[in-house]
Amino acid sequence: xxxxxxxxxxxxxxxxxxVAAGALxxxxxxxxxxxxxxxxxxxxxLAALIFAGQMVKFPLPFVPAYGHLLGGVLAAxxxxxWAGCVAISLVLLLQMALFADGGWLSYGANVLNMGVVGxxxxxxxxxxxxxxxxxxxxxxxxxxxxxxxxxxxxxALFCIEFALSHPGGGFSLPTVVAxxxxxxxxxxxxxALITGGIISYVVxxxxxxxxxxxxxxGAVAGVGRLVGIGSVAALLIxxxxxxxxxxxxxxxxxxxxxxxxxxxxxxxRVLVLDDYSVPLPGVGLSHQFWQRLSVSVAGVxxxxxxxxxxxxxGRLVKRTLPATEGGHGG
Amino acid sequence: xxxxFLDRYSRGSTWCHRWPARLKIVLTLAVIVAVVLxxxxxxxxxxxxxxxxxxxxxxxxIPLSYLLRRVALLLPVVxxxxxxVPLSRGFSGGWELASALVARAxxxxxxxxxxxxxxxxxxLLAAFRQLGMPRSFVVLLAFTYRYLFVVFDELARMRxxxxxxxxxxxxxxxxxxxxxxxxxxxLIRSLNRSERVHQAMLSRGWQGEFRTID
Numbered sequence: 006x007x008x009x010x011x012x013x014x015x016x017x018x019x020x021x022x023x024v025a026a027g028a029l030x031x032x033x034x035x036x037x038x039x040x041x042x043x044x045x046x047x048x049x050x051l052a053a054l055i056f057a058g059q060m061v062k063f064p065l066p067f068v069p070a071y072g073h074l075l076g077g078v079l080a081a082x083x084x085x086x087w088a089g090c091v092a093i094s095l096v097l098l099l100q101m102a103l104f105a106d107g108g109w110l111s112y113g114a115n116v117l118n119m120g121v122v123g124x125x126x127x128x129x130x131x132x133x134x135x136x137x138x139x140x141x142x143x144x145x146x147x148x149x150x151x152x153x154x155x156x157x158x159x160x161a162l163f164c165i166e167f168a169l170s171h172p173g174g175g176f177s178l179p180t181v182v183a184x185x186x187x188x189x190x191x192x193x194x195x196x197a198l199i200t201g202g203i204i205s206y207v208v209x210x211x212x213x214x215x216x217x218x219x220x221x222x223g224a225v226a227g228v229g230r231l232v233g234i235g236s237v238a239a240l241l242i243x244x245x246x247x248x249x250x251x252x253x254x255x256x257x258x259x260x261x262x263x264x265x266x267x268x269x270x271x272x273x274r275v276l277v278l279d280d281y282s283v284p285l286p287g288v289g290l291s292h293q294f295w296q297r298l299s300v301s302v303a304g305v306x307x308x309x310x311x312x313x314x315x316x317x318x319g320r321l322v323k324r325t326l327p328a329t330e331g332g333h334g335g
Numbered sequence: 336x337x338x339x340f341l342d343r344y345s346r347g348s349t350w351c352h353r354w355p356a357r358l359k360i361v362l363t364l365a366v367i368v369a370v371v372l373x374x375x376x377x378x379x380x381x382x383x384x385x386x387x388x389x390x391x392x393x394x395x396x397i398p399l400s401y402l403l404r405r406v407a408l409l410l411p412v413v414x415x416x417x418x419x420v421p422l423s424r425g426f427s428g429g430w431e432l433a434s435a436l437v438a439r440a441x442x443x444x445x446x447x448x449x450x451x452x453x454x455x456x457x458x459l460l461a462a463f464r465q466l467g468m469p470r471s472f473v474v475l476l477a478f479t480y481r482y483l484f485v486v487f488d489e490l491a492r493m494r495x496x497x498x499x500x501x502x503x504x505x506x507x508x509x510x511x512x513x514x515x516x517x518x519x520x521x522l523i524r525s526l527n528r529s530e531r532v533h534q535a536m537l538s539r540g541w542q543g544e545f546r547t548i549d
Binding site: 009010011012014015029030033036037042043045046047048049050051052053054056057058061062063064074079083091095096098099101102103104105108109110171175176177178180181184185199202203206207210211214 | 342363364367368370371372405409412413416419420421422423424428429431432436438439440441442443444447448450451456459469471472475476478479480482483485486487490507510511512514515516517518519520521522523525526528529530532533536537541542
C-alpha cells in the first residue's frame with residue numbers, strides 16, 4: 006500500500022508534503038489542546054498497536070494468500086480523528102525509518118492518503134453513518150462503510166497524484182483509475198471485514214471504550230467533518246466518473262481518432278473498440294471493458310459486500326457475549 | 336523477544352555506522368532526489384548510482400541475502416503498480432515509463448535501506464529533532480518505538496496461548512475469526528495499558544506537556 010519513491014515527481018512530493026504537514030500540525034495541536042491528558046499516551050500506544058496489528062496475517066478464504074489490517078479507520082474510531090491521523094503518521098514514519106517501507110520523499114503523500122483521507126476522512130464517513138443508524142449497530146455499520154470508502158478514496162487520490170507526476174506520460178489516466186480502484190475495492194472489502202470484525206468484538210466486550218472515545222471527538226469534528234465528507238465524496242466521484250470522461254482526457258487517442266478521420270475512412274467507433282485491445286488470442290480487452298469493470302467491480306460488488314457484511318455484523322452484535330474482563334494480562 | 340528484530344544491522348560498528356546521522360540523511364535524500372529527477376534516458380548515471388549504493392551496502396557489512404529478501408518483498412507490489420501503465424494502453428506502449436518506475440523504486444528503496452541499516456533509531460530521532468521536526472512529534476515517536484516492543488511481546492504471549500488451546504485442522508472461517516479476536520483483544524489490552532501508563536505518568540507529575548533533557 007505504501008507509495009515507494011520513484012512513483013511521484015519531487016514537485017508532487019513537495020505539494021503533498023506541505024498539505025500533509027499542515028493537517029498533521031493541526032491534528033497535533035488538537036491533541037495537545039484536548040482536555041484530557043490521556044490522549045497523548047493513548048496515541049502512542051495506539052500507533053504501536055496498529056504497527057503490530059498490521060503484521061498479523063489474516064488467511065484469505067479460497068486463495069493461498071494473506072491480507073492484513075491497515076488501521077486508519079480503526080485508529081480514528083477508537084481515539085478520534087486527530088489522534089487517529091497522528092497515530093497513522095507515526096506508524097508510517099516508523100515503517101519508513103525502520104524497514105524503508107514507503108519512500109522518504111513520498112512520506113507526505115503517504116500521510117495524506119492514509120492518515121488524512123484514511124483517518125480524518127474515514128472518521129467523517131463513520132460519523133455521518135453513525136448519525137443515521139443509532140446505537141451499537143451504527144458503530145459497526147459506520148466502521149465497515151468507512152473502512153471500505155477510505156481505502157478506495159486513498160487509491161483514487163494516489164491516481165491523481167500519479168497523473169500529476171507524469172504529465173503526458175504514455176498512459177491513459179481513466180483506465181489507470183479504473184484498474185486501481187477496482188483492485189483497491191477488493192482490498193477495501195478485506196479492510197472492512199477486519200475493521201468491522203474488530204470493532205464488533207470490542208463493542209461486544211467493552212462498549213465503554215468505543216463510546217467514550219467516539220463521543221467527545223465527534224463533537225469536536227464539526228467543520229472538519231464537512232470538509233472530510235466533502236473531500237472523500239469528491240475523490241469517490243472522481244474514481245467512478247473519471248473512467249467515463251475518456252474523450253477529452255486522452256490526448257493520444259484523440260489524435261489517433263483525428264488521423265483516422267482524415268486519412269482513412271474508418272468509422273471512429275470501430276477504432277475506439279480496437280485500439281486498446283490486448284494482443285492476446287481471443288481476448289479483446291477494450292477500453293469500454295475497463296470502464297465497465299471499474300463501475301461494476303468497484304461500485305456494485307463493493308456495495309453488495311458492504312450490505313452483506315453489515316447484515317452479518319449486525320447479527321453478531323445482537324447476540325452480545327456476556328461481558329468478560331477485558332485485559333487482566335500484562 | 337530480541338530487541339533488534341526491527342532494524343537488525345543498524346547497530347554495527349563499520350565506518351559507515353560511525354558517520355553522523357544528519358549527514359547520512361542528507362546524503363541519502365540527495366541520492367533519492369537524483370534518481371527520481373534524472374530522466375531515464377541518462378541510464379549510465381543511474382547505473383553509477385546503483386554501483387555507489389551497492390558499494391555503500393558492502394562497506395556497511397549488510398549481507399546480500401538480506402537485501403535480496405527485502406527486494407523480493409517489495410518487487411511484486413512495485414511490478415503490479417508499474418504494470419498498470421502499459422495495461423492502460425492495452426500493452427501497446429508505456430513500457431518505458433513502467434521500467435523507469437521499477438528502476439527508480441528499486442534504487443531509492445536500496446538507498447533508504449542503507450540509511451535505515453546504518454543508523455540506529457534513537458540517532459535518527461535525534462537527527463529528526465535537529466532537522467526541525469516538532470518536539471511533540473519526536474517525543475510521540477520515541478514513545479511509540481518504546482511501546483512497540485511491549486505490544487509485540489503481548490502479541491507473542493497471546494499467540495502462544497492461542498496455539499496451546501487450539502490444535503488440529505480448523506475451517507478458514509474459524510481461523511479468520513480467531514485472528515480477528517486476537518487483534519481485538521490486543522486492542523483492548525493496549526488501551527487498558529495506556530490507561531495504566533497515563534496513571535503512572537500523572538503520579539510522576541505529567542501535566543500534558545512534553546519536557547525533554549536536551
